[in-house]
Amino acid sequence: MQIAIRVPAARVKRLVVPLRQVPVLPLAILLLLVLTALLAPVLAPGSPTEQNLGKRLLPPAWVGGGSWDYPLGTDLFGRDILSRVIYGARISLMISMTAIGVGGLFGILVALPAGYLGGRVDMLLMRAVDVALSIPTILIGIVLAVTLGPSYEAVISVIVLFVWPRYARQVRGETLAIKQRDFIALAKIAGSSRARILIVHIFPNLVPTLLVLSSLQVGAAIIMEATLSFLGVGIPPPAPAWGVMVADGKDLVVSAWWVSLFPGIAILLTVLSLNLLGDWLRDRLDPKLRQV
């Protein structure tokens, strides 16, 4: 007697093939970043805000005059740079994730009806997007900070203002393209409701675009936050935001390069990893490329 065991070869292949091309380094860096943010109190050797004026501008441990009590040295107020960089990951992640979540959701909510319904709705919503895109966000950030004082809320609002029209434009274009495909007409023929078409047929086909866009926009959001903080209109000191730290060291680059170098590297690695991951996701999630 023969017993047939079905091995779904295609499914095995689906899991194995993509693993080979995973961008290991960017993923590892981002994982490290998330872990660092979550475990900051455990990992940091000291307090990120405690000042020790007797130990100002200590160089990193491996440079002459440095000490392993302050592995990456200290800043102008004698604060431990390693601890500040570690706590800074929390701020960067929290701010960028919140802003992307709110901005992305808002952008999608604007773009789906615009793209799917078209006509006058589309024209009105997209003109609003054009207006939003032409707002100089950094300037708005500065004005907000000057009038209301720098705050987390202000930074998040400015990034939301920056991010949502970008989501809206991309999602609307993608919705227009998906709407033209025959499976949408066939869904109507089968009697699917408008809500069902949006949820079952359009939204899942937007997910790859959203993932790629988000991974790139998180990078942009982190840069935006750092920029605002660097300009002194972002995260209020003494919070250890990376942008603030780079700004703290900007007059000292020649004498105490470590003050701005390490937070600068943190920004660079994070954003670079996000962009590399975004590129990989785009290749990976496009079903047409996937079958190759």
Next chain:
Amino acid sequence: MTEVLLEAQSLKKHFPVTAGFILARTVSSIKAVDGVSFIIRQGETLSLVGESGCGKTTTAKMILLLEDPTMGSILFRGKDLQRLTPAEMKEYRASVQAVFQDPWSSLNPRLRVGSIIGEPLVVNRALPSKAIQEQVRELLLQVGLRPDHDDLYPHEFSGGQRQRIAIARALSLKPALIVLDEPVSALDVSIRAQIMNLLKDLQHQYGLGYLLIAHNLATVRYMSHRVAVMYLGKIVETAQTKQLFSHPQHPYTRALISAALRSRPDTQDEEIVLPGEVPSPLDPPPGCSFHPRCSNALPLCSKTTPVPREQERGHWVACHLAETLTVATRATISAEERP
């Protein structure tokens, strides 16, 4: 005579052409479909042929309720669609399904094959998911695929297989009529015959009516019982398939058939080459819309629009000269030959 399934009565679809940005006004209209009437009987294939832009697809879209007719009516089993109750309308939607040309665009790439085929059932029939899965597996078998293909994604199939999936989905609600919009023209020639035979088998098995839209005359000849030839939004000739190919009467039909590739390259036939271009449906010529390109045109043709007249039983021709032109036209392709 078998039951008339669907009847189109002087269907028209005019698309407005607008000018102006915010306060758009209609300046003219494109007469995509301009008074088309036909019937489809149960178990019968009616083909609509004609070159691109002649209104075949727009006609199909009106039947599928994707476009509203500007004028005219569609009767399903003798009932005007505009007078149906919501429940009857739902039943109409379920009774008329479609298979489209491009099998890459007609299957949602994010759904498994089981969900694609089962969607019409999920939407229209209150069934437990187990029962739907059973039916989906049954349908996959019927279209020549394996029942366990239901948990794969569309990109794991070839074009021909995907078209089989599209057919299984169209069958799921046990429809009475399926609109086939160029169902094989995107497929490799080697696959076409398989899909055409599958469609014919299913037609025999379920008594399905087909409205076939195609431009390939070999496909039309093989698949259909009757053929309607469209030119610039109007049907110019309707006849039984055999009759139409052996005795085409309208000058446009003759030119169309003479332009098709011979199945025997050695047979000599004079090819009728039409002068000029298809006129714009924005501004169709007065009278018979074919007259500027017709070699037999009389002064009458540019003044009066010809009404379709029955020349022989079931053979309708919209041409003023139909009677005078009925010279024995040679059968260009013998009836036994099939692609």
